[in-house]
Amino acid sequence: MNHRTAPVELRERLAFSPVGVTEALSALRELPAVSEAVLVSTCNRVELYAGLNTSAGAAQDEVIDCIQSLREVGDEVREHLYTLHDREAVQHLFEVVAGLDSMVLGETEIFGQVKSAYQHALEQSATGKRLNKIFQSSFAVGKKVRNHTGIQRGATSVGSVAVELAERIFGDLRSCNVMVLGAGEMSRVTTQSLVSRGAQSVIVSNRSYDKAVELANAIGGEAIRFDEWKSRVNGFDILISSTAARNPIITKEDMVAIRRQRAGRPLFLIDIAVPRDIAADVNDLDEIYLYDIDALEGLASEARDQREAQIQECRLLINGELESRLDGVINFSETNNA
Incomplete structure (x- = not known):
């Protein structure tokens, strides 16, 4: 499969x-x-x-x-x-x-x-x-x-395609605040791609704080503990998630609470984890835009055809x-x- x-x-x-x-x-x-x-x-x-x-x-x-x-x-x-x-x-x-x-x-x-x-x-x-x-x-x-x-x-990773999607949404990433959940190989590639495309404000959060610190130091970003990310996400434009969780770590209820604090500001969620980190019904919320790994297929297909x-x-x-x-x-x- x-x-x-x-x-x-x-x-x-x-x-x-x-x-x-x-x-x-x-x-x-x-x-x-x-x-x-x-x-x-x-x-x-x-x-x-x-x-x-x-x-x-x-x-x-x-x-x-x-x-x-x-x-x-x-x-x-x-x-x-x-x-x-x-x-x-x-x-x-x-x-x-x-x-x-x-x-x-x-x-x-x-x-x-x-x-x-x-x-x-x-x-x-x-x-x-x-x-x-x-x-x-x-x-x-x-x-x-x-x-x-x-x-x-060209793009040679799912992470780099996720960053291309972020660029299509925002244009210039230099003015965007980005949070990355996870500190594994996929997150490493994604954060490196973010920085290479101009992102200047990148926060990394992971269950193992030491791994978050290691990745953040490598890209000149900031690391936060995993139990802090919900309190910090209000100031961010893009959240990219790639953890190894077996079940969603972000639910619709989580996003309802976060959305109340954002005063109508949109939040773009890019979920590149399998199993998925973000519950699919999150996309039902106004001002919350969720893209999972299958949503990146269109971008990848364009490049493949060329x-x-x-x-x-x-x-x-x-x-x-x-x-x-x-x-x-x-x-x-x-x-x-x-």
């Missing part, structure tokens, strides 16, 4: 926390059909790469049933899933790592996210010869694509690398992605 096949309200239900990934790998390895597994769970995709002991057709329902049980979701998710087998599965992984399959073409974070997912599986002894070679090859090809094509020109030639260049490179790197090492008939 990814941003093209499912809306964020479904993706967040299937998303796995790091602890959840560990539990899932353990459960999947207990299935008779599965010999190896790597589970990638990001804001825009949940993908399982599996080496199987049987045919993909025989294993598919068993694997999907396991995932549904782990995340306690029903059959309504099935129409939003995709399955790729053999060569197509490996090619898809190569394109994911290279940033070709991302919402933001050439996205930089996905390389590290897939690498972390693979490392996690490796530490859990969930991989073997086939997936090890496939993933190691994907990282080599991903680097080659980024170094030898123009794929990384760079079709670069996409084809990258695919040609990937196709040339695919079997030359894996021929004689991987039996494509044994490698499956569910």
Whole structure:
């Protein structure tokens, strides 16, 4: 499942926390059909790469049933899933790592996210010869694509697209007050993009105050404790949220109280977290404008349409690398992605 096949309200239900990934790998390895597994769970995709002991057709329902049980979701998710087998599965992984399959073409974070997912599986002894070679090859090809094509020109992260949206709304960010909730990698990229676009007043708030201080110092901003952000948001124009919370940290009731203090001044909320940080019904309030990660898809699609030639260049490179790197090492008939 990814941003093209499912809306964020479904993706967040299937998303796995790091602890959840560990539990899932353990459960999947207990299935008779599965010999190896790597589970990638990001804001825009949940993908399982599996080496199987049987045919993909025989294993598919068993694997999907396991995932549904782990995340306690029903059959309504099935129409939003995709399955790729053999060569197509490996090619898809190569394109994911290279940033070709991302919402933001050439996205930089996905390389590290897939690498972390693979490392996690490796530490859990969930991989073997086939997936090890496939993933190691994907990282080599991903680097080659980024170094030898123009794929990384323009916005290359969800965070930078969020900042582009803020610019479209306000024009000049130098006069805007911006608050960022969260201090992880997505927040780091977002704050760096804000500063590079001229934002001069950026406050960072995070449950771990030390991490908020570290990020704020890196960009010349200010850090505040997480229990202070509601009392400070009244003075801000834009709030960008990207925490790792499993449930919304901002409710409609929160915004009703904040709105009363703003005397009609609009507040723009940009939620780039999955699961979402901000309850969807917040958008029902006057003067409160909420954009979630799916709302950024339009901006990303515009940029993608303008760079079709670069996409084809990258695919040609990937196709040339695919079997030359894996021929004689991987039996494509044994490698499956569910």
